[in-house]
Amino acid sequence: MKNTLIYGMHWKSQERAIKKLEEENIINIKVWIGKRKYHDINIGKFRQGDLVKKSYSGLNQTIYRKIYNSSLPIFLDMFYRNPSQYIRSYQETINLYNYLFDYISQLLEDNQIELLLFYNLPHFGADYLLTVIAKELNIKMILMYQSLTANRFHYITDLDDFGSFETALTKFEYPYQRINFENKKIQFYMKNINLKYKSCHYNLFITLRRYIFRRSSRMEFLGVIKNYKDCLQFKKNYLKFAIDKVDFSQKFIYFPLQLQPELTTSTLGGIYSDQLLAIEKLSTFIPENWKIYVKENPKQLNKYREKYFFKRLSLLNNVEYIKKDVNSFELIKHCQFVATISGTAGFEAITSDKCCIIFGMAWYQKFNGIFKYSEDLIFEDIINFKIDKKKLEDDYNKFLEKTAEGIVDNGYIRNFKEYDEEENILYLTNSLTKIITGSLYV
Numbered sequence: 001m002k003n004t005l006i007y008g009m010h011w012k013s014q015e016r017a018i019k020k021l022e023e024e025n026i027i028n029i030k031v032w033i034g035k036r037k038y039h040d041i042n043i044g045k046f047r048q049g050d051l052v053k054k055s056y057s058g059l060n061q062t063i064y065r066k067i068y069n070s071s072l073p074i075f076l077d078m079f080y081r082n083p084s085q086y087i088r089s090y091q092e093t094i095n096l097y098n099y100l101f102d103y104i105s106q107l108l109e110d111n112q113i114e115l116l117l118f119y120n121l122p123h124f125g126a127d128y129l130l131t132v133i134a135k136e137l138n139i140k141m142i143l144m145y146q147s148l149t150a151n152r153f154h155y156i157t158d159l160d161d162f163g164s165f166e167t168a169l170t171k172f173e174y175p176y177q178r179i180n181f182e183n184k185k186i187q188f189y190m191k192n193i194n195l196k197y198k199s200c201h202y203n204l205f206i207t208l209r210r211y212i213f214r215r216s217s218r219m220e221f222l223g224v225i226k227n228y229k230d231c232l233q234f235k236k237n238y239l240k241f242a243i244d245k246v247d248f249s250q251k252f253i254y255f256p257l258q259l260q261p262e263l264t265t266s267t268l269g270g271i272y273s274d275q276l277l278a279i280e281k282l283s284t285f286i287p288e289n290w291k292i293y294v295k296e297n298p299k300q301l302n303k304y305r306e307k308y309f310f311k312r313l314s315l316l317n318n319v320e321y322i323k324k325d326v327n328s329f330e331l332i333k334h335c336q337f338v339a340t341i342s343g344t345a346g347f348e349a350i351t352s353d354k355c356c357i358i359f360g361m362a363w364y365q366k367f368n369g370i371f372k373y374s375e376d377l378i379f380e381d382i383i384n385f386k387i388d389k390k391k392l393e394d395d396y397n398k399f400l401e402k403t404a405e406g407i408v409d410n411g412y413i414r415n416f417k418e419y420d421e422e423e424n425i426l427y428l429t430n431s432l433t434k435i436i437t438g439s440l441y442v
Contacts, residue, residue, distance in 0.1 A: 002140070002436075003030045003112050007127060008043065008119030010034030011410050013421050017428035018117075026436055030111040047124040048082055049096045051103055059105035063136040071132050072097060074266070077273050079125030080303075081261035087223045097129070104130050108137060115436070116141035119408045121159065123263030131159060142435060146409035147363070148187065148344065149400065150416040151427070153408045154363065155435055162268060163342075163365040168402040170438040172431070177400060179393050181351055184329050187344060188415045193298045200231035203301070227302070234302035237310040242296060242323040246331070252291040252320075254335035255279060256328060256345045259297045260304040265360070268342040272359035275341060276312050278373070282339055282357075283316045285379060292339075293331060295322040337382055339373075346370065350392060355382050366399070368392040404431035 004027040009018050015036070021027045032039045033046050045051060075097055088096075104126075107113075113134070121143055122128035134141055135158070145154045145162070152174075157167040207224050257275055258264050265273040272278045282292055294313070313321060322331075328345065329352075332338060338349035342362040349356040350369035358365055359373045369387040371377060406427035413419050 001025050001028050002114040003028050004115045004117055005031040005033070005108070005111070005113045006117050007033045007130070009117065009408070010036055010039065010043065013424040014119060014408065014428060016425045017406075017432065020425070020429045021432060021436070024433070026433055027115065027117070030113060031107065047126050049100050049126060051100075053099070053103050053106075057102055057106040057109075059102065059109055060133065060137070063105075063133060064101060067132050067136060071129065074273075075125045075129055078123055078128055078261070078266045081124065081266075083220075083223060087220050087226060100126050100129055101133070104133050108134060108139065113139055115139065117432075118143045121145050121162065121263050121267050123267045128267070135159075142432075144408045145363075146407065146412045147403050148415070149403060151405060151407060151419070152400070152403035153406060153431075154403055159267070160361075163361040163363055165399070165402045170404075170434050171401045172404050172434075174397070174400045174403070176397055177393075179351055179389070179396060181353070181389060184348065184352070189411070190298065200228060200235060203231050204228045230302040230306060233307060234305045237305070237307075238296070241310060241313065241321045243320060244323040244326060246293060246320075246322060246326055247291075248330075248334040250291050251287075251289065251336055252293050252334075253282060253286060253337060253339050254331040254345070254349075255282065255292055255294045255339045256331075256343055257294060257297045257300065258341055258343045259299045264342050268362070269360040272341050276309065278339070278341060278359040279316065279319060280312075281359075281373065283318055285377070286318070287379075288318075290318065290336070292316070292319045293322050293335070294319055295326060295328065295331060296324045298324045300324075350387055353387055353389075355385050355387065357382065363399070364396075367395040404435065406431050 006018055006029060009015060015034075018029070022029050031041065033041045033043050035043055041051070076093060079093065079096075116131065116134050116139060118127070118131070118141065122131050131141060131143070141157055143156050143159060147153055154162075154165065155168055156162055156165060161167045204224070207227055211221060211224050255278075260266075260275075265275065269275075279292060279294060286292065313319065329348070332345065332349055332352050332354055335354060337355040337357065338345055339357040340346045340359070340362075342358060342360040346356040346358055346362055347364045347367070350364070350367060355369045355371060357371045357373050357377070362370070364370060365372060368391040369385065371382055407413060407416060407419065407424055408428070
């Protein structure tokens with residue numbers, strides 16, 4: 001039984017499953033960062049750094065020197081999603097990073113934490129710093145991430161292992177699945193999206209309402225004004241640069257931009273959380289007579305799409321910026337291959353007989369037809385590669401063996417029609433028991 005810090009797991013069936021694990025002496029809960037009043041630390045305040053600390057501990061300075069340069073850029077990128085960060089200075093964010101570093105170090109030390117249990121991959125900044133410090137202290141961790149396969153979740157014990165899942169030692173039975181290579185479906189989270197550009201006045205109204213009524217994580221008033229100005233600027237640039245008529249006779253790579261800020265780029269993208277960097281790399285990788293069709297994400301608003309995004313984009317003569325409402329499946333159908341940071345378009349590509357280059361970490365990165373970008377990647381290797389459908393199907397089923405039963409992210413309940421709260425408690429209890437008592441935690 002390990003002294004455990006729980007991060008999240010605060011809605012009904014998750015919480016009851018965690019309590020069952022404690023009752024059965026699988027874990028010893030020392031700290032719970034969650035949303036309930038009786039949890040030790042409020043998860044919203046933790047993410048914002050709004051924490052009470054009485055004195056400086058000075059712990060883990062050797063670790064600080066080791067991780068500072070590598071963790072700070074990722075922390076900054078993740079923390080930018082925090083509404084209060086919209087107008088905070090760089091220097092003040094450095095102060096916050098250091099405040100959190102000492103707070104987390106003391107939290108782990110005082111409670112003699114031996115295991116971290118995360119309901120999701122870290123993507124807010126503070127949670128990422130927690131995992132980085134814990135890793136350097138050799139504290140075990142289980143990081144979960146809901147799968148697109150209904151009622152299944154991924155788990156890893158090292159963030160760098162996402163997509164490879166070599167640290168997922170406990171396997172789970174799952175019936176052999178056939179891949180439908182013919183019919184493509186829109187993912188549940190992309191349905192019923194209004195593709196027309198929303199009025200900036202409407203967005204201002206929504207932001208003001210949140211400013212007035214939201215008790216935590218609300219944007220500063222100056223941030224509300226900045227958000228409105230950025231919205232106007234983005235709308236202007238979007239309408240100026242985005243095209244809706246695509247030349248499918250042209251040889252092209254399809255690059256669908258991912259929604260930002262999101263963990264799919266800030267956590268899984270590495271340096272390619274800057275998606276334009278990936279596009280710039282591609283622009284020098286392809287032949288002169290080819291194009292890159294960069295489609296804007298249907299959900300994207302003005303964040304990460306400010307003035308210099310479009311200045312950089314306009315420098316690339318072989319890139320076309322495509323409107324949100326151009327059909328993604330048509331672009332996959334007519335492209336030579338797809339490129340993405342970690343998006344599901346990569347899986348949609350290989351199941352449509354098109355290869356894909358990924359720049360970050362993706363759950364399907366070990367599948368047949370996927371190429372990980374590097375400076376040594378050879379163009380001809382991609383265009384000459386033929387996808388083996390049987391091998392791809394086997395890869396997919398091998399991957400499913402490393403997904404556990406249960407829903408750890410309540411946003412995915414609507415992806416599982418048979419969802420039942422009581423059954424989910426059993427799924428999570430059984431899955432987590434098997435994982436925690438696996439070979440790494442004996």
